[in-house]
Each structure stands twice: as structure tokens, then as C-alpha cells.
Amino acid sequence: MTVLAGTDRPQAAQQDRPIDVPLLDVRGLRVHIGTAARPVRPVDGVGFSIAAGETFALLGESGCGKSMTALALLRLLPDAGRIVGGEVRFAGDELLARSEAGMREVRGGRIAMIFQEPSTSLNPVMTVMTQIGEVLARHRGLRGAAARAEAQRLLDAVGIPDAGRRLDDYPFQFSGGMKQRVMIAMALAGEPELLIADEPTTALDVTIQAQVLDLLARLQAERGMGMLLITHDLGVVARMAQRIGVMYAGELVETGAREDFFRAPLHPYSRKLFAALPTDAQRGRPLAALGGHVPPLDQVFSGCRFAGRCPEVFDRCHHEAPAWQAVGEQAVRCHLYAQDHAEGRTTAVAAPVAVAADARSGARTVPLLDVRDLQVHFPVRKGLLRREVARVRAVDGVSLVLAPGRTLALVGESGCGKTTAGKAILQLVTPTGGEVYLDGTLLAGLSRPALRALRRDFQMVFQDPFASLNPRMRVGEIIEEGMLALGVEPDPLKRAGRIDALLARVGLTPEMKLRYPHEFSGGQRQRIAIARALAVRPKLIVCDEPTSALDVSVQAQILNLMRELQAEFDLAYLFITHNIGVVSWLADEIAVMYLGRIVEQGPVGKVLASPAHPYTRALLAAVPDIGRETAAHAGGAAGAARPVVAGDLPSPLAPPAGCHFHPRCERATDICRAQYPAVTDLRGGRSVRCHWPA
CATH class of the missing domain: 3.40.50.300 (P-loop containing nucleotide triphosphate hydrolases)
Structure with missing residues (x-):
């Protein structure tokens, strides 16, 4: 395999195409931001192609140029940004040669984009119908009743219930998952041939993420769209992509098919991304965190851009930029694979040092934190006299115990009451009922000076x-x-x-x-x-999703730091999260929360290995698992037998009768609809609230 002259893209990217001409063909794309004297180069010679019906994943850390590449394709750069070189051919048409008026025909129509944060991408003062209607009028000439009928069909297609009524709602009236679905409906309104999805699930819970990914995969299959998926989540890549490009400091450093990439990542940066993933298998050992940061992109690089962070660096890396090298059907930009260096090379990655599992404190007679039947209800008031007409049961009877030097993970979907429970424990929100003991002291009723x-x-x-x-x-x-x-x-x-x-x-x-x-x-x-x-x-730190917005490499650094600090200061952590990988690596105990109540809790290893509650099983099934996804794709059964929980979390203002989970549970029976289950104690210190525990 060779590099196409002048394209800065490996030849492997052109092989095995369903059609002769790719849907999107990017060659040597370069973007500068700022002054001509010292520009920032966020995209510096990027090249790849996407076929119709294919998903190409662009993977890498924040600041490496992924999103700027997507914006450059649509020519939506910031005011100080400019494309200084390269080609962007879409279905054979050179987009960089089009006028701005010509690009408006492409944007939102033939090429659509889903942005990372729907709350900032949707206009808060316009109804959903108005926003979708703009796309329908601009790109398909639909107005009036025809536009409304098509907008309703689009909302139905993306799984929004009661679509006809919700067309007249505003974005703030939708949950995060629903807003992301509205964004997808808007993107599909122009019937695009190519969909650019920029971190479409980063801020979503695992259950909503699974629903959105399944929706995108289904719609792509139905419409034959190409997709550029921008993400730093390896699980999402394993689930969605056919081909992968790893980006670092403005350039691609590795490309290949999904199966090859996950079987044997080539570039030291790619291998470090895998090593930084928190898993149960790495429990008791520090994560192989990638030190340092992406280098500033306002400099002219003379050598390999990853040299300053690479565990396998040698002299040549500092003064000579690596060329593309072929390794089977993969391609990598690294001197380690050059002909004069490939034979006899060794890997210099140090094995992580084990940390004794019993080095942390065990239980005491008096726990550090003892929460008993904690309740937080918020009154809903209406009318001139502001009378209470209902109550939001945000936290509705939560009991937890946490010992010094231990970590309790509180997991569940957004809106289940996790953060409210954490704030109520710290008395940042006044509890409606229940008791919170810190080191044997009851916090409720303390005077302000005593609490302070x-x-x-x-x-x-x-x-x-x-x-x-x-x-x-x-x-x-x-x-x-x-x-x-x-x-x-x-x-x-x-x-x-x-x-x-x-x-x-x-x-x-x-x-x-x-x-x-x-x-x-x-x-x-x-x-x-x-x-x-x-x-x-402090003796106790409540951590509210402290790593959810971080790249996997930065997340590994923070998690290692937290583990070290816990051992050094005997800290207890109440770790609020929906990241099951982090839970399996960091936590000692886990409590699964659903609609204000704990539905299952116990030692983390036993709960994750054999979940008893259907909701816990659904949470685990919704997590994109690299091994499971690659095996499913290899067997031609991608997404098969995945028991993803349907729908969104019900409102705590009017929780369902009986078991709160029964409207979303496939195993629900008449008793589930009529009676909330009592606590059932299981072996090994576990408990569950379910009429039919596994």
C-alpha cells in the first residue's frame, strides 16, 4: 500500500468500495485560524473517504481537530478560520469551489450535521415545528399542512411519542434524549446523503445513548446514508463504525477497518487510548493514563507530533515527520513501522503497578455516612395564592451506608434523583424526611454554626x-x-x-x-x-459525574488521582455516575437508583456480574462493550438480542403506580402494576426491590 501523491491519505482508504466514486472524498484538507504570521493549524493535511451507507469514525482527544474537520467540510468555520488547502469532493462535486449560495444548497439538505449539545443548537424561542419547517421549506419546498404532516412523520420516525402535539412545544419542554432526537429529525428533514454526527451521545445516559445509536443505525440502513461519526468513545466506535481514523494534533495517524483496529491498534497513541479504558479486569491497578496534553497547534512541527507523549519514542521521532506505512490492510503514520525500523522493535510500555485491593479501609462499627429513608419532595404551586397542587418526589426513601476509605457508586439515568440525593446528604438541599448521619452525628436539626x-x-x-x-x-x-x-x-x-x-x-x-x-x-x-x-x-467527597465530559485519556488521569488520594487520606467517595466502566474499576459498592428509589445495591463485583433487577440488566446491556460489539459485527448480528430499555424516565411528579419501572419492563405482571416491591435480601450482602428478581 502506498500514499496517493498529494492526498495525504493512505491508499487503503480507497479499497473495497461499494461504488467507484466515494460519496465523500477528502484530500489534504488544511485549515488555519488566526493571523497569517502565526496561525493555529487545527486541520493539517487530513484525508479520508466515505462510501454511501458507510460509517467512518473520527476518533481522538478534545483539541485534536475532529470537530474543526467537520465544520470545514461544510465551510462553517469561525470568523478567523479559513481553508488554505486540500480538496473536498462530495459525490464528485468539489465543495471548496462552490460559492456561499451554492453551499447553502448543500448544508442541511444533501449534507446534514448533528451537533454535540442540542440545548445550544436548538433555538429556545422557536417551536420544534418552526425549526423543522425551516429545513423542509428550504430544501424540499414543503409548507403549510404538507410541512406539518412531514414534520410529524419525522418526529414519529425518531421515536417521540404524541408527535402531533409535541410539534408545538419548545426545546426546554423536552428531556436531553428527546432534544437529541429532535436534532436528528431536523437533520433528516432535508433527506441528506451524508450525516455528520459530532459527539451525538456524549451528554446522554447509557440507556438514551443506546436508543439514539440504534435509531441512527436503523435510519442509516433505511436511507443508505453515509455517516461521519466524531467521538472519543471506543465503545460507540465499535458499535457503529465500519472504518476508523484516529486523529492527533490536526492530522490522521492511523486508519483501518473496525475489525483490524480493535484486534491490533498500531499507533502508540491508539494503544494508549485502549489502555486508559477503566474495566473490571484492571481493578486494583492504576490505569495506563496518557500523560501531557495535545501540543499547541500554532507551531510548525519538525518531527512526530506525538513524540512528547510517546512511550516508544526514539531520536528519529523528534526531527523527522513520519510517513504513512502499510501494515496489512491498515495504515499508520509512525516510524516504528518503517522498513528500516520494523524488524526487532520492542514495546517500551511499562506494565501498571498493582495496588493491593485490601490497602483501603474496611468497615467500622460506626459507618462514616449512614443515610436512612432520605426524602426530598419539591412542592408544585399554582394560582394567585401559590397553593400546593402536587409534589415532585425527586428522592423518595433512599438508604445508603458508606465506610471510610471506600467508594459507593450511585448510578442511574438523568432525572432519577442522584444529584438531588447527593446535595441533600450534604445539606445543600433541605431533606423533606429521613435521617443523615455523618460519623455518628445526625445532620438534620443542627444549628447553622454547628453545621458549618x-x-x-x-x-x-x-x-x-x-x-x-x-x-x-x-x-x-x-x-x-x-x-x-x-x-x-x-x-x-x-x-x-x-x-x-x-x-x-x-x-x-x-x-x-x-x-x-x-x-x-x-x-x-x-x-x-x-x-x-x-x-x-474532608472525610467524605461527593463526586457528581466528575469525569463524564472528559476524554478517555484525561479521565484515566483523574481516576488514578482519585484512587491515590483515597489511599493517602482515607477518603470516602459517594460517586454519582452513569459510566459503568468507571464503576467497575473504582467502586466497592454500587446502588442503582430509579425514579427516586434504590432498586438494587450490593458489592460492585457481584451486582455487575449477576444483576438481579431488570433495570440494572438494561443499564449494563446499554453500555457499548468493545468485545461484545466486535464479536456481534463479526458474526453479522450487530445489535442482536440487546435488551435496551425503551422510552424515557417517567416524571417524578406523577410516578407510575406499583413498581415504577413496570411501564418499561418486559417482565412486568399484574402485581408489578399494583404493588411496589419490598426489599429482598440476596446472598453476598445484596438487596433488590423486584417482584421477580433474577
């Missing part, structure tokens, strides 16, 4: 550190704020020394305390949030 004195014992790390860090305060001031408020370390010099030590402990430098939050990456901001929580020497 205890606050140093429990802290919270939020999902979005950018929203939880004050943008007007320097990092040092953010960390110091809690110490001052709670009277920790009154001496200014010692306090400054502790801030420096905390920054160093979470992998930052003391000099960074003078910077503002916007000057840091997402992973660095999460480290700052952890340092702020540690500053007051």
Missing part, C-alpha cells in the same frame, strides 16, 4: 468544573476561599504553602495559582476542583 463547623468533613466535586469555579477569582483564591470560610490553617504563610502543596499533589504547578479558570483545560479544571475539595481536609 461540620462542613469541612464533607465536600463536593461537581460535573462541570467551569461552571463551579468562579471565573473572576484566581486559582489560588478559589482553593483558599474554603480554608478561610471554615477556619482551616489560619496562618497565611502556612495556608499559602498548603495551596502550593495541593496543586502539586493534583498534578499542577504552584505557579498556576495566579491563573484564572478559563486558562486551563477541562481536565486541569477538574484537578483544581479536587484540590479545592481537599483543602479543608
Whole structure:
């Protein structure tokens, strides 16, 4: 295999095409942003092709240029961005030669795009009908009754119930999964030949993610669309893609078919992405986190762009850019596979050091955290007198026990009450009922000074550190704020020394305390949030989805840090998440929450190995598993026998009678519809609320 002259794309990308001319053919695409004197090069010679009906996945970290590549294809670059080279041929038509008016005929019609965050992509002051109607009028000439009928058909096709009525709703009246479905309906309204999906499931729960992925796969098969899937989730790639391109620092570094890529990833960067995945098999060992960050793209690279982070780097990597090399049907941009280096090469990846599983604290007679029948109900008031007409039962009888040095994972879909439960435990939300004991002290009824004195014992790390860090305060001031408020370390010099030590402990430098939050990456901001929580020497940290928005490599760094800090300070974590891989690696116990109640809990290994509740089984089945997906595709049965839970979480304002899960449960019987199940104790310290446990 050779590289096509001038295309910067491996020849393998042109083989085994269903048609002679690919639907999309990108060659040597280059994008500059900023001044001509020192431009940023987010896309620097990218080339790939996509056939009709094929899914090509673009994989890599944030900042490597994936989304900018997609925007360049549609010529939707920011004001300071410009395409400085390359070709983009769509069905044989050169898009870069089209006028802006000509591109408007393509965008939304022949090529459609689904953006990562539907909340910011949908107009909040326009109804769904108006927004879909714009596409139908622009690209298909449909208006009036014909447009409404077609919009209703599109919402039906993407699985939105009562589509005719919901056409007149606004985006804020839809859940996150429903908004993503509306985005898909809008994208399909123009009957596109190519669909660009930019991280379409990143912010979704595993159950909604599974529904959206199944929907995209079904619609693609029905319409014969090509798809460019942009993601950093290897499980999603294994489930959806036929071919894969790995992107790093503005260029592709590896391409190949799904089966070849998952059997034997070639580039050291690709292998590091796999090693960073948290799995049950790696439990007790640190994750092979990829150190450092994507290098700044405003420089001219003389060697390999990955050299500064590569465990197999040698002298040639620093001064000579690697060319494409053929390895079977795969292609890789790496000197390790060059003819003069391939023979006798060795891998320099160090094996992770094992951490003794029993190094963490066991249970005590008095648990650190003891939650008994916790309830949080929010009144719904209407009318001139603001009378209470209903109650939202966000948390409806939750009981948990957590020992020092242990991790309890609280899992479930968005809207089930996980975050509200965590805030109520910390008394950030006033509980309606129940009891919360911290180290034997009942928190309810404490005076404000007494509760304030205890606050140093429990802290919270939020999902979005950018929203939880004050943008007007320097990092040092953010960390110091809690110490001052709670009277920790009154001496200014010692306090400054502790801030420096905390920054160093979470992998930052003391000099960074003078910077503002916007000057840091997402992973660095999460480290700052952890340092702020540690500053007051807590015993318990409630972690609310602290890694959900992070790339797999940055996630591995944060998880390793949390495990190290737990062992060092004997911390207890209440870890709120929907990432089952993280749960299996980090947690000791797991509690599965559904519509305000715990439906199953116990030791994490036993619950994940043999779930007793149908909802727990559905959660596990919805997680894209690399081994399961590749085996299914190899057998020609992709997605077969996947018991994905249907529909969305019911409203806690009016929960279903009987077992709350029965409308979505395939095993529901008459008793499930009439009576909420009592707790059933199982072997090995497990419990479940189900009339028919497995």
C-alpha cells in the first residue's frame, strides 16, 4: 500500500468500495485560524473517504481537530478560520469551489450535521415545528399542512411519542434524549446523503445513548446514508463504525477497518487510548493514563507530533515527520513501522503497578455516612395564592451506608434523583424526611454554626468544573476561599504553602495559582476542583459525574488521582455516575437508583456480574462493550438480542403506580402494576426491590 501523491491519505482508504466514486472524498484538507504570521493549524493535511451507507469514525482527544474537520467540510468555520488547502469532493462535486449560495444548497439538505449539545443548537424561542419547517421549506419546498404532516412523520420516525402535539412545544419542554432526537429529525428533514454526527451521545445516559445509536443505525440502513461519526468513545466506535481514523494534533495517524483496529491498534497513541479504558479486569491497578496534553497547534512541527507523549519514542521521532506505512490492510503514520525500523522493535510500555485491593479501609462499627429513608419532595404551586397542587418526589426513601476509605457508586439515568440525593446528604438541599448521619452525628436539626463547623468533613466535586469555579477569582483564591470560610490553617504563610502543596499533589504547578479558570483545560479544571475539595481536609467527597465530559485519556488521569488520594487520606467517595466502566474499576459498592428509589445495591463485583433487577440488566446491556460489539459485527448480528430499555424516565411528579419501572419492563405482571416491591435480601450482602428478581 502506498500514499496517493498529494492526498495525504493512505491508499487503503480507497479499497473495497461499494461504488467507484466515494460519496465523500477528502484530500489534504488544511485549515488555519488566526493571523497569517502565526496561525493555529487545527486541520493539517487530513484525508479520508466515505462510501454511501458507510460509517467512518473520527476518533481522538478534545483539541485534536475532529470537530474543526467537520465544520470545514461544510465551510462553517469561525470568523478567523479559513481553508488554505486540500480538496473536498462530495459525490464528485468539489465543495471548496462552490460559492456561499451554492453551499447553502448543500448544508442541511444533501449534507446534514448533528451537533454535540442540542440545548445550544436548538433555538429556545422557536417551536420544534418552526425549526423543522425551516429545513423542509428550504430544501424540499414543503409548507403549510404538507410541512406539518412531514414534520410529524419525522418526529414519529425518531421515536417521540404524541408527535402531533409535541410539534408545538419548545426545546426546554423536552428531556436531553428527546432534544437529541429532535436534532436528528431536523437533520433528516432535508433527506441528506451524508450525516455528520459530532459527539451525538456524549451528554446522554447509557440507556438514551443506546436508543439514539440504534435509531441512527436503523435510519442509516433505511436511507443508505453515509455517516461521519466524531467521538472519543471506543465503545460507540465499535458499535457503529465500519472504518476508523484516529486523529492527533490536526492530522490522521492511523486508519483501518473496525475489525483490524480493535484486534491490533498500531499507533502508540491508539494503544494508549485502549489502555486508559477503566474495566473490571484492571481493578486494583492504576490505569495506563496518557500523560501531557495535545501540543499547541500554532507551531510548525519538525518531527512526530506525538513524540512528547510517546512511550516508544526514539531520536528519529523528534526531527523527522513520519510517513504513512502499510501494515496489512491498515495504515499508520509512525516510524516504528518503517522498513528500516520494523524488524526487532520492542514495546517500551511499562506494565501498571498493582495496588493491593485490601490497602483501603474496611468497615467500622460506626459507618462514616449512614443515610436512612432520605426524602426530598419539591412542592408544585399554582394560582394567585401559590397553593400546593402536587409534589415532585425527586428522592423518595433512599438508604445508603458508606465506610471510610471506600467508594459507593450511585448510578442511574438523568432525572432519577442522584444529584438531588447527593446535595441533600450534604445539606445543600433541605431533606423533606429521613435521617443523615455523618460519623455518628445526625445532620438534620443542627444549628447553622454547628453545621458549618461540620462542613469541612464533607465536600463536593461537581460535573462541570467551569461552571463551579468562579471565573473572576484566581486559582489560588478559589482553593483558599474554603480554608478561610471554615477556619482551616489560619496562618497565611502556612495556608499559602498548603495551596502550593495541593496543586502539586493534583498534578499542577504552584505557579498556576495566579491563573484564572478559563486558562486551563477541562481536565486541569477538574484537578483544581479536587484540590479545592481537599483543602479543608474532608472525610467524605461527593463526586457528581466528575469525569463524564472528559476524554478517555484525561479521565484515566483523574481516576488514578482519585484512587491515590483515597489511599493517602482515607477518603470516602459517594460517586454519582452513569459510566459503568468507571464503576467497575473504582467502586466497592454500587446502588442503582430509579425514579427516586434504590432498586438494587450490593458489592460492585457481584451486582455487575449477576444483576438481579431488570433495570440494572438494561443499564449494563446499554453500555457499548468493545468485545461484545466486535464479536456481534463479526458474526453479522450487530445489535442482536440487546435488551435496551425503551422510552424515557417517567416524571417524578406523577410516578407510575406499583413498581415504577413496570411501564418499561418486559417482565412486568399484574402485581408489578399494583404493588411496589419490598426489599429482598440476596446472598453476598445484596438487596433488590423486584417482584421477580433474577
